[in-house]
Amino acid sequence: MLAGPDKKLLELGLRRAQGPDGGLSASKYSYIGGELSPGARSACQLLAAGHSLSPLLPFGLSSPRPRAPDLSVPGFDWTSNVLAGKLYGVPVRGTVAHSYIMSFSSLAEVQPRVRVPAGGGQGTLKPLDGDEPVDFLPLAESWLRRVCQTLRVPHDRVNHGELAAFVSYAIAFPHNFQGLVDTYSIMGSGIPNFCAVALALNQLGYRTVGIRVDSGDLGKQAREIRQVLRTCSADFQVPWFATIPIAVSNDISERNLEELMQEGNEIDMIGIGTNLVTCPLQPSLGCVYKLVKVHGCPKLKLTEDEEKMTIPGSKVVYRLSNATGLAFMDLMALEEEPPPRAGQEVAVRLLGRSEEARRVTPTAVEILHRTYFKDGQVCQVLPGLLEIKSHAHASLSMLSPAHKRLQDPEPYQVAVTEKLHFLLSDLRRSSR
Numbered sequence: 323m324l325a326g327p328d329k330k331l332l333e334l335g336l337r338r339a340q341g342p343d344g345g346l347s348a349s350k351y352s353y354i355g356g357e358l359s360p361g362a363r364s365a366c367q368l369l370a371a372g373h374s375l376s377p378l379l380p381f382g383l384s385s386p387r388p389r390a391p392d393l394s395v396p397g398f399d400w401t402s403n404v405l406a407g408k409l410y411g412v413p414v415r416g417t418v419a420h421s422y423i424m425s426f427s428s429l430a431e432v433q434p435r436v437r438v439p440a441g442g443g444q445g446t447l448k449p450l451d452g453d454e455p456v457d458f459l460p461l462a463e464s465w466l467r468r469v470c471q472t473l474r475v476p477h478d479r480v481n482h483g484e485l486a487a488f489v490s491y492a493i494a495f496p497h498n499f500q501g502l503v504d505t506y507s508i509m510g511s512g513i514p515n516f517c518a519v520a521l522a523l524n525q526l527g528y529r530t531v532g533i534r535v536d537s538g539d540l541g542k543q544a545r546e547i548r549q550v551l552r553t554c555s556a557d558f559q560v561p562w563f564a565t566i567p568i569a570v571s572n573d574i575s576e577r578n579l580e581e582l583m584q585e586g587n588e589i590d591m592i593g594i595g596t597n598l599v600t601c602p603l604q605p606s607l608g609c610v611y612k613l614v615k616v617h618g619c620p621k622l623k624l625t626e627d628e629e630k631m632t633i634p635g636s637k638v639v640y641r642l643s644n645a646t647g648l649a650f651m652d653l654m655a656l657e658e659e660p661p662p663r664a665g666q667e668v669a670v671r672l673l674g675r676s677e678e679a680r681r682v683t684p685t686a687v688e689i690l691h692r693t694y695f696k697d698g699q700v701c702q703v704l705p706g707l708l709e710i711k712s713h714a715h716a717s718l719s720m721l722s723p724a725h726k727r728l729q730d731p732e733p734y735q736v737a738v739t740e741k742l743h744f745l746l747s748d749l750r751r752s753s754r
Contacts, residue, residue: 329583330591331398332415334571335599348599349406352398353413354707355714397711398594410707417534417569418491423505426486432459433490447493450527458522462489465525466518472557473514473550481511488519496523500532500569508535508543509550517554524560532567532591540570541587548588567591576603580728622749628674634749635742638691641720642684649720651682652690655739662687670737679740 333352339345400415401407407414426432447458466485470477484506492499499519503512520530535543547568555564571593574582579592612623612632620634635656642651642662653662653670662668664687669679694702705713724732738746 329589330400330567332569332571332591332593333398333401333403333598334593334595336403336595338596339599344599345403346406346409349401349403349412350410350707352598353401353406353410354711355397355718397714402593412707417500417532418487418502420502420505420536422491423484423487423502426483426490429459429463429482429486429489431483431490432486432493447496447526449525456526458493458526459489461525462492462519462522465521466514468558469514469517469521469554472553473509473517475510475514479507479510480514481506484511485515485518488515492519492523496526496528497531499523499528499530500534501530502534502536503547504535504537508538509546513547513550517550520563520566521554521558521560524563529562530566532569534569534571534593536571538572540572540589541582544568544570544588569593571595573597576728620745620749622746622753624750624753633738633742634745637742638689641688641690642682643686643688643720645685647686647720648722649734650722651684651735651737653737653739654742656742656745659739659741661689669740671740671743672735672737679743 331352333349335348335352336345339348341347400413402414402416403412404414406412448455462485466480467477469475470480488499488501501512501516501519503516506512516530516533523530533547535547548564551566552564555561567590568588569591570582570589573596574592574594575597579594582589608629610623610630610632613621614632614634615621615636621632622634623630623632625631633654637654638657638659638661640653640655640662641649642653643649651670653668655661662684664684667681667683669681671679692702694700694704718726721734722732725734
């Protein structure tokens, strides 16, 4: 949400994830919906934190893959975790690592110099619209001289090991070439080498998929890179070159992401790893397991710590919306109570407050509690990942911006019905 609807998000947290399945969980759930801001705490989140209810149901791996479809839904667009792609169908995308680029020292190390076509046999990189193979390295070198002249960069200062890495990657993956340009000097080596290889690919009919920066002032560098791309686009008459996607990464968190977006920038894609999968602002979730009903009798865990006190009885959760279509309250009711109805007034008590009952009239009412697993059996078809992602998008769109802002978010209201409030009060008195 902070990045904005026009930015693509790549989850890169596998190598930072904690626990045996932490990386897979991060890949799956960041794809479904990303993170909620601090104010958007629904009843379901409160339940997870201990307000009991009847049971409710990286930079890591880098792998070049085709572009995933634009689902136009919040949450992350891709993951670098190849296993998450295999198991869950999360779209996979990645780039190269600095270690890969640093492993090359000279142009003599370019591998492979030849590419094996699908039909078998060896042959150099073929143009998309022709059969005659082309030796790609000399082509990239010739473009590098032209690019250095245009950008006024000394040709002898460009790192040839970096060029060898880019050329090798482009030969292996001509449809998915993306350059990591900050291993050495961004403007003195990385950008000239990238532009040379990208323009050589363009001459053969291929388009690069992007460029990535992983250090420094990301907003400033993205603007400078965009200007270089526009210059090359105009000088070499390659219109699409000016719009090559620019990706950034480097320990991006909610805080500096907000600052980055406020600057105004030329960033198209954001890779987030450590601060997504390790959750430094809330490194643990203080869940508690307590019983709320035994043999038909409601149970209450009584404590002076208000947050650890449970809410007795088997319950159902309803989401109440106003005339603008925004959710304004989640309401917990005992399961035997009649459900609230749209257009009808209902008395509620806000959790954590001692004030008198207030009356609200919802325009729409949605039941949130659905049973998928009961008596050891799956009792209805489980939704697929895309269906879950779409549902998360619809739910987030119903929250007011006041609940989703990073600074001083407005707490989301959670309430109980009068009947549930009186049950809670009676059990409190009888337990003292």
